[in-house]
Amino acid sequence: MCSDKKVIKVRIYGAEYTIRGAADEKYIKNVAEYVNQKMMEIDRNTRIDSSLKVAILASLNITDELLKLKEENEKIRTELKDKIEQINRLIDKKILSKS
Numbered sequence: 001m002c003s004d005k006k007v008i009k010v011r012i013y014g015a016e017y018t019i020r021g022a023a024d025e026k027y028i029k030n031v032a033e034y035v036n037q038k039m040m041e042i043d044r045n046t047r048i049d050s051s052l053k054v055a056i057l058a059s060l061n062i063t064d065e066l067l068k069l070k071e072e073n074e075k076i077r078t079e080l081k082d083k084i085e086q087i088n089r090l091i092d093k094k095i096l097s098k099s
Contacts, residue, residue: 013039013051038062 008019010032038058
């Protein structure tokens with residue numbers, strides 16, 4: 001086991017978990033808090049009495065958010081690539097016209 005791994009205790013949906021990881025403690029706590037908030041949101045908005053089902057629905061919601069953000073990120077990357085290509089063509093055209 002790597003010596004740089006930290007042990008951090010977090011509370012999610014009323015249960016305490018020990019997380020081992022190399023990530024920053026604040027980051028790990030933020031991730032855990034986000035998961036906790038999602039689970040609490042599911043709990044408030046549904047009549048599910050199973051913490052497992054709440055966790056599964058929360059993970060589905062979080063995954064949906066992630067996939068939408070990935071799609072948006074890819075769209076932005078494609079738009080930026082197109083703009084860069086446009087700029088390069090304009091620069092090349094300007095350079096060639098001066099020759």
